[in-house]
Amino acid sequence: MLGLPEQFLFSSGIGNGGGVIQESASGSCILMLVAAKRRALDKLRQTDKDLDPYDVSSKFVALMSDQAHSSIERSGFVAGIRTHILPTDETGSLRAQALLDGIAKVKSLRRIPIFLGVTLGSTTTLAFDALAELAPICHDEGIWVHVDAAIAGSAFLCPEFRYLMAGIELADSFNCGPHKTMLVTMSCSVLWVKDRTTVESSLAIDPPYLDYHLEKPHVDYRHWSFNLTRPLRSLKLWFVIRLFGVQGLQDHIRKQSRLVKEFAHLVSTDARFELCAEAIYSHACFRLKNSDNETNRHLLNQINMTRKVVLTGSVFKGKYILRFAVSSPFTESKHVEFAWKIITEAANELKGADTDGLKD
Numbered sequence: 559m560l561g562l563p564e565q566f567l568f569s570s571g572i573g574n575g576g577g578v579i580q581e582s583a584s585g586s587c588i589l590m591l592v593a594a595k596r597r598a599l600d601k602l603r604q605t606d607k608d609l610d611p612y613d614v615s616s617k618f619v620a621l622m623s624d625q626a627h628s629s630i631e632r633s634g635f636v637a638g639i640r641t642h643i644l645p646t647d648e649t650g651s652l653r654a655q656a657l658l659d660g661i662a663k664v665k666s667l668r669r670i671p672i673f674l675g676v677t678l679g680s681t682t683t684l685a686f687d688a689l690a691e692l693a694p695i696c697h698d699e700g701i702w703v704h705v706d707a708a709i710a711g712s713a714f715l716c717p718e719f720r721y722l723m724a725g726i727e728l729a730d731s732f733n734c735g736p737h738k739t740m741l742v743t744m745s746c747s748v749l750w751v752k753d754r755t756t757v758e759s760s761l762a763i764d765p766p767y768l769d770y771h772l773e774k775p776h777v778d779y780r781h782w783s784f785n786l787t788r789p790l791r792s793l794k795l796w797f798v799i800r801l802f803g804v805q806g807l808q809d810h811i812r813k814q815s816r817l818v819k820e821f822a823h824l825v826s827t828d829a830r831f832e833l834c835a836e837a838i839y840s841h842a843c844f845r846l847k848n849s850d851n852e853t854n855r856h857l858l859n860q861i862n863m864t865r866k867v868v869l870t871g872s873v874f875k876g877k878y879i880l881r882f883a884v885s886s887p888f889t890e891s892k893h894v895e896f897a898w899k900i901i902t903e904a905a906n907e908l909k910g911a912d913t914d915g916l917k918d
């Protein structure tokens with residue numbers, strides 16, 4: 559459905575791929591960092607059988623961009639791996655040169671880069687890292703590429719969005735969140751990996767009370783997450799797919815994208831506002847032009863205090879921005895127009911009450 563390369567599937571017959579439904583993108587990322595650590599240790603063990611994994615892993619570094627979700631940095635805390643943040647270009651996208659500079663910097667400190675978190679659809683502005691540029695570099699360096707597409711991954715149901723995941727065939731893992739943008743209730747986050755042996759061996763411990771015999775080949779999901787007890791998440795995902803059908807889900811995604819663009823168009827017609835990123839899917843980012851962060855933050859509060867719409871805020875390249883998202887299948891153009899009316903009214907009142915921030 560998503561157009562992922564065959565290597566990620568159990569059934570592909572090529573390689574060693576597979577997938578699992580996890581509770582969250584955060585959990586998926588932590589798990590992938592642990593797997594990356596395992597792969598790096600295994601590689602080093604080939605030349606030094608007696609290495610102390612705790613000593614060596616103090617040299618490991620996980621890379622991510624300044625637009626990566628906080629959960630990627632947190633994965634470093636949990637896995638005990640140092641993190642290194644790479645700068646993005648003016649659109650929020652991580653490009654090859656920043657990665658090359660980052661790798662060189664890490665190596666100059668006698669550390670070993672083992673993991674790159676690639677964001678396809680950032681939380682703040684839905685920026686896409688240049689996976690096609692980054693993945694070959696990581697491939698050559700033996701760096702695990704984990705693709706975090708928590709929000710935007712569902713859009714890959716529609717072929718016209720798939721150019722945004724060019725280079726995916728060189729990634730090691732891919733995660734997206736049907737509980738975010740594919741109408742599935744929480745929690746349901748889908749994770750695919752190319753090398754499930756590494757994932758399983760990074761967590762496998764076989765205590766005697768779990769010594770049961772399964773017919774081979776089988777997939778033992780107890781080695782695919784930190785929990786042994788797993789809720790049945792597959793059924794609700796299956797029901798959503800059955801209810802809407804692939805085409806129905808594609809229609810939903812295209813409608814979300816269309817409504818977000820309609821909103822962005824409304825913003826562009828009002829000279830007081832500016833768009834802060836290209837609106838392609840899920841959410842549009844905007845702010846009051848020539849106004850400071852406090853004023854924009856205040857506007858967001860005023861809008862939300864009406865209790866008629868809810869917007870969220872964030873900071874992009876030092877500027878406070880407002881984020882307008884569409885996620886319900888029941889949202890129509892008239893609701894977008896209604897929301898815009900609330901927003902402009904709040905901006906009008908702001909001008910009356912507090913003109914400071916809106917001058918010039």
Ligand SMILES: *Cc1c(COP(=O)(O)O)cnc(C)c1O
Nearest residue numbers: 582583584627680681706708709
């Ligand atoms: C929301 C988000 C996450 C975290 O998702 P959870 O499933 O809530 O853990 C990770 N990455 C991105 C890009 C997100 O937008």
